[in-house]
Amino acid sequence: MSADDVAVRVDTEVCIAGGQCELLAPDIFEIDDDEVVAVVRGDGRLPRNVALEVIDRCPSGAISIVGGSDHIPASGP
Amino acid sequence: MSPVEVDLRDARTFDRGIPHEAFARMRAASGLHRTPDDLRHGRGFWSVTRLADVVEVSRDPGTYSSEVGHIQMYDIDEDCLSARASMIDLDPPVHTRLRRLVSSAFTPRHVQGYRSAIRRRVRRQLDRIEVAGDGDWVTEVAAPIPIGVICDLMGVPEQDHDHLVELSDHLVAGTSSEPLPPDAYGNTTELRLLPFNSPAASAMSAYADRLAGRLRDEPGDDLSTQLLHAEIDGERLSPAEFANFFRLMIFAGNETTRSAMAHLALHHAAFPAAFGRVAGDRTLLGGLAEEIVRYSSPILYFRRTVTRHVELGGTPLAPGDKVVMWYAAANFDERAFDAPLEFRPDRPTTPTHSAFGGGGAHFCLGASLARLELVELLDEMFDRGLRLTVGEPSYVDSNFVNGIEHLPVRVDRDRRRPTTTNESTR
Numbered sequence A: 001m002s003a004d005d006v007a008v009r010v011d012t013e014v015c016i017a018g019g020q021c022e023l024l025a026p027d028i029f030e031i032d033d034d035e036v037v038a039v040v041r042g043d044g045r046l047p048r049n050v051a052l053e054v055i056d057r058c059p060s061g062a063i064s065i066v067g068g069s070d071h072i073p074a075s076g077p
Numbered sequence B: 001m002s003p004v005e006v007d008l009r010d011a012r013t014f015d016r017g018i019p020h021e022a023f024a025r026m027r028a029a030s031g032l033h034r035t036p037d038d039l040r041h042g043r044g045f046w047s048v049t050r051l052a053d054v055v056e057v058s059r060d061p062g063t064y065s066s067e068v069g070h071i072q073m074y075d076i077d078e079d080c081l082s083a084r085a086s087m088i089d090l091d092p093p094v095h096t097r098l099r100r101l102v103s104s105a106f107t108p109r110h111v112q113g114y115r116s117a118i119r120r121r122v123r124r125q126l127d128r129i130e131v132a133g134d135g136d137w138v139t140e141v142a143a144p145i146p147i148g149v150i151c152d153l154m155g156v157p158e159q160d161h162d163h164l165v166e167l168s169d170h171l172v173a174g175t176s177s178e179p180l181p182p183d184a185y186g187n188t189t190e191l192r193l194l195p196f197n198s199p200a201a202s203a204m205s206a207y208a209d210r211l212a213g214r215l216r217d218e219p220g221d222d223l224s225t226q227l228l229h230a231e232i233d234g235e236r237l238s239p240a241e242f243a244n245f246f247r248l249m250i251f252a253g254n255e256t257t258r259s260a261m262a263h264l265a266l267h268h269a270a271f272p273a274a275f276g277r278v279a280g281d282r283t284l285l286g287g288l289a290e291e292i293v294r295y296s297s298p299i300l301y302f303r304r305t306v307t308r309h310v311e312l313g314g315t316p317l318a319p320g321d322k323v324v325m326w327y328a329a330a331n332f333d334e335r336a337f338d339a340p341l342e343f344r345p346d347r348p349t350t351p352t353h354s355a356f357g358g359g360g361a362h363f364c365l366g367a368s369l370a371r372l373e374l375v376e377l378l379d380e381m382f383d384r385g386l387r388l389t390v391g392e393p394s395y396v397d398s399n400f401v402n403g404i405e406h407l408p409v410r411v412d413r414d415r416r417r418p419t420t421t422n423e424s425t426r
């Protein structure tokens, strides 16, 4: 874990369970079979650059950095 | 001199593929492009052609609704909207509840489980066209693979696949200049109540009813069974809701992927260097599949309806305004893609193209499945060292899909490669 790690959260009202996050960071994200949404494992900490990539690739915009500004501007879907 | 305006309502504008020059002019102009009201087609609409604007609309279903108006550019009556509705025509939270009934089957990890079944279908179709030496790439390869995959998922037996391909083709024909006669397939429902105004839609619903009857008696290990038994707030889907869901899955999983696979053959012939590079470095397969989808943009547009006063791309919009997102334009946005008309399997993963939608609640449910189908087809073609010589494609008559109806090809193998024995047909 490094100083540049950040913690992420998933808004389960918004998540569409496409699983892109699980694909990119399987240690942190998991699709919960019962709830059919992504859930964060453990403390949800991961390197900032990985977090930004996952946020960018999440089609629904459900993932955000805890304590970060509410809206991370995404450069694409 | 201003160049001649293209008519985005007219399917003929798309009869040789995406009108790149017209879209480039719209992207460069300030504000959104306007197609005016007209007596025959009714209210006009705004065209969104820049990627950032498509993303903004897609991610804000509260402002840009899929439910209050139609998701095609023409308008339909209120009662038709509800009669036809499936999740693609609904907003959260109802949309979300429906989508979660099926979404776990389409996660990137879950679809890996379909890999070997997809590969078997790919091999079977390639064997057939290779033995013949030539044929129609669409009928022999691009159509049967996706319909086979989605029908397996939905519990449709093999002998009915061709029937569903035919119906699905006719649905698209509902967006063309020469639709089916109203009484086709013994249809008695008013056309305006049917998706794509097509009699084939009622035939597909009738099929869904029969399938549901069978699966209620003999449940299978498939998504239709899962849907028929699922409960939302303690209630099962009604027969009409199931039929609409079924129709959406068959149409969405079939027509789009087929069209990407047809374009794949055209790209294979047009960009031999790019394909050759990936044949030698299969780590680029995913990037190649993604570039084929961007470059072909199988769904040209979807529409949303504005619910409040808002500004988009420099144009003020009012409630009730129609906003048409041209994925086929946004995917060639110079602001987002370096040299957009070049075909490059090694483009950076972000920004992502919008061929599967611009993100948000409706982002293509089947994106991971479609990618896998394309990757398996490409990988097998490269293993075999297939060489395609393509003839003249005929495009589907539509301004909604960038489909290819027929594509004559000659198939042979690159002689520099060792010939591997064909897997026998299983």
Ligand code: HEM
Binding pocket: B058, B087, B088, B089, B099, B150, B248, B249, B252, B253, B254, B256, B257, B260, B293, B297, B298, B299, B302, B327, B354, B355, B356, B357, B358, B359, B360, B361, B362, B363, B364, B365, B366, B367, B369, B370
């Ligand atoms: C290359 C192939 C494909 C393309 C280009 C494509 C494209 C699209 C697009 C543009 C949308 C609308 C996105 C939006 O409104 O934001 C969509 C939605 C959808 N797609 Fe795909 N699709 C493809 C393959 C598939 C497959 C294989 C399936 C199989 C199940 C599928 C199922 C769906 C469904 C069910 C929706 C509606 C999702 C919703 O409303 O929540 N698609 N697709």
Ligand code: SF4
Binding pocket: A010, A014, A015, A016, A017, A018, A019, A020, A021, A022, A029, A037, A038, A057, A058, A059, A060, A061, A062, A063
């Ligand atoms: S990528 Fe986004 S929408 Fe998809 S499962 Fe993860 S959090 Fe949910």
